[in-house]
Amino acid sequence: MSNDPDKVWPTGLTLREAEEVHSYLIDGTRVFGVIALIAHLLVAVTTPWLG
Amino acid sequence: MFDYKRFALGRIASFGTRYMPFADVACKEVPLSRLLRLSLFQVTVGMALVLMAGTLNRVMIVELRVPATLVAVMLALPLVFAPFRALIGFRSDSHRSALGLRRLPYIWKGTMLQFGGFAIMPFALLVLSGYGEAVDAPRWIGLSAAALSFLLVGAGVHMVQTVGLALATDLVPQADQPRVVGLMYVMLLVGMIVSAFAYGALLDTYTPGRLIQVIQGSAVLTVAVNGIAMWKQEARNRSRAAAPAQEFRFTDAWARLAGRTGMVRLLAVIGLGTAGFGMADVLLEPFGGQVLSMTVAQTTRLTVVLALGSLLGFGLASRWLGRGGRAMDAVCLGAMIGIPAFGLVLASAVILSAPLLVGATLLAGFGAGLFGHGTLTATMQAAPREQIGLSLGAWGAVQATAAGLAIATGGVIRDLVLAAPAAGTTAASPYVPVFALEGGLLLLAVIVALPLRRGDPAAAFGPVRAGAAEDPGTDCSLAAPGP
Numbered sequence: 001m002s003n004d005p006d007k008v009w010p011t012g013l014t015l016r017e018a019e020e021v022h023s024y025l026i027d028g029t030r031v032f033g034v035i036a037l038i039a040h041l042l043v044a045v046t047t048p049w050l051g
Numbered sequence: 052m053f054d055y056k057r058f059a060l061g062r063i064a065s066f067g068t069r070y071m072p073f074a075d076v077a078c079k080e081v082p083l084s085r086l087l088r089l090s091l092f093q094v095t096v097g098m099a100l101v102l103m104a105g106t107l108n109r110v111m112i113v114e115l116r117v118p119a120t121l122v123a124v125m126l127a128l129p130l131v132f133a134p135f136r137a138l139i140g141f142r143s144d145s146h147r148s149a150l151g152l153r154r155l156p157y158i159w160k161g162t163m164l165q166f167g168g169f170a171i172m173p174f175a176l177l178v179l180s181g182y183g184e185a186v187d188a189p190r191w192i193g194l195s196a197a198a199l200s201f202l203l204v205g206a207g208v209h210m211v212q213t214v215g216l217a218l219a220t221d222l223v224p225q226a227d228q229p230r231v232v233g234l235m236y237v238m239l240l241v242g243m244i245v246s247a248f249a250y251g252a253l254l255d256t257y258t259p260g261r262l263i264q265v266i267q268g269s270a271v272l273t274v275a276v277n278g279i280a281m282w283k284q285e286a287r288n289r290s291r292a293a294a295p296a297q298e299f300r301f302t303d304a305w306a307r308l309a310g311r312t313g314m315v316r317l318l319a320v321i322g323l324g325t326a327g328f329g330m331a332d333v334l335l336e337p338f339g340g341q342v343l344s345m346t347v348a349q350t351t352r353l354t355v356v357l358a359l360g361s362l363l364g365f366g367l368a369s370r371w372l373g374r375g376g377r378a379m380d381a382v383c384l385g386a387m388i389g390i391p392a393f394g395l396v397l398a399s400a401v402i403l404s405a406p407l408l409v410g411a412t413l414l415a416g417f418g419a420g421l422f423g424h425g426t427l428t429a430t431m432q433a434a435p436r437e438q439i440g441l442s443l444g445a446w447g448a449v450q451a452t453a454a455g456l457a458i459a460t461g462g463v464i465r466d467l468v469l470a471a472p473a474a475g476t477t478a479a480s481p482y483v484p485v486f487a488l489e490g491g492l493l494l495l496a497v498i499v500a501l502p503l504r505r506g507d508p509a510a511a512f513g514p515v516r517a518g519a520a521e522d523p524g525t526d527c528s529l530a531a532p533g534p
Contacts (some may be wrong), residue, residue, distance in 0.1 A: 009056070016149035016173045017149045017150050019149070021150070024156070029453050031167060032163075034164075035170050036170075038171050039170055042174035042192075045185050046178055048184055
């Protein structure tokens with residue numbers, strides 16, 4: 001373990017690396033969210049629920 | 052005093068390297084098991100291709116009663132993305148990442164696109180066919196949703212295949228590249244054959260619910276298999292991560308690649324030959340059925356024979372090139388085998404001999420296997436180390452565009468001749484110009500390829516990257532686990 005001041009606790013990644021990992025999480029959430037929305041809309045068109 | 056922070060950091064660090072999706076050290080020797088695992092991405096690509104071009108093609112027309120022209124347009128949509136393969140490859144070459152990754156993010160994004168397309172595809176198709184309450188829905192909803200789903204899957208397939216092949220090229224030394232190319236082609240074929248049988252069995256009794264299950268099951272399988280394929284494959288490159296941002300433009304990178312001796316010529320050979328071999332793909336079965344009156348089971352076997360021939364070609368090319376044979380020799384031989392093969396196809400129509408057609412099909416498949424293997428190997432060997440993604444992107448762009456255009460052209464020529472009310476037409480006459488054109492394209496490919504073969508291999512496609520290796524790989528057995 002180096003005492004690199006750039007590395008943040010607890011992962012040992014640098015700040016920029018941590019932000020990049022986080023960006024994958026955010027992007028994935030957005031993409032899956034949009035896809036789930038479209039899929040729900042299409043299902044609602046074929047078999048409408050809620051009346 | 053017990054240093055809790057140090058203890059926790061140590062544990063997390065060792066935990067992290069075991070369970071992080073990237074490799075910690077770049078190895079000189081990549082074991083075969085790891086390459087086999089990487090080649091799994093080709094299985095999902097094959098699965099997507101079969102599902103779209105084979106299974107859904109039929110389901111949309113027969114079960115969902117979507118007009119055939121609309122189906123053809125939908126299935127051709129992913130082709131729009133084929134030229135962008137070069138751009139994707141270039142982007143992955145010059146990807147800026149603090150983690151020092153450049154292939155993994157793109158394979159992951161491609162996988163997500165594939166997953167997203169499959170996730171909405173069944174509902175889009177049901178809306179398109181007017182199932183349930185969708186009869187009253189505006190037409191554009193079904194059309195745009197189906198187009199979106201096919202575009203997403205197509206873009207994902209192009210992305211995963213381009214960057215996956217680039218990663219494979221990164222991983223292995225040049226001497227082993229022929230074997231990797233063979234492995235990739237074989238896995239693509241295996242994925243296509245296995246999934247064709249699986250889809251056939253699963254959709255034997257068609258219900259809308261079953262369609263949803265099968266397509267969404269493919270979506271989950273794609274993410275799972277691609278996840279296994281890319282796990283710990285790319286090493287983090289700290290020097291690349293720390294390097295100052297360099298702004299390359301695509302046009303500059305392209306000009307550099309196209310400026311290399313023989314590169315444009317090689318791409319022309321790939322386009323001509325792929326078009327020559329690809330035109331027969333969808334016409335062999337109707338040819339066997341209409342001209343030689345073979346049954347459906349027999350014509351299906353024709354496609355199996357074609358695949359078998361390709362397998363033989365890949366196998367031979369792997370052995371030959373793996374032992375130091377030159378890739379361009381395999382390219383020329385493959386194309387030269389294709390010319391008499393299509394001549395024999397035409398001869399089988401004259402003497403009405405089904406066994407001759409089967410033999411010719413095997414020969415055509417064999418030539419296509421040799422040609423495909425040779426061109427991909429030649430592209431890998433011609434690629435400069437820092438432009439591997441762009442080179443393989445260009446290979447994929449030319450190859451996919453040529454194959455798609457060839458299939459469309461073959462169909463159009465046949466239908467035009469069929470529609471022309473010429474006197475004295477036989478059952479074979481619509482196919483004759485197509486197979487003749489294929490032979491002509493292959494002849495042209497050989498003529499264009501010959502100077503590459505005669506040229507000094509060291510100058511054109513020699514081991515250019517021996518001195519300019521960017522990643523000085525370490526021996527895995529000696530390397531300590533990363534800090």
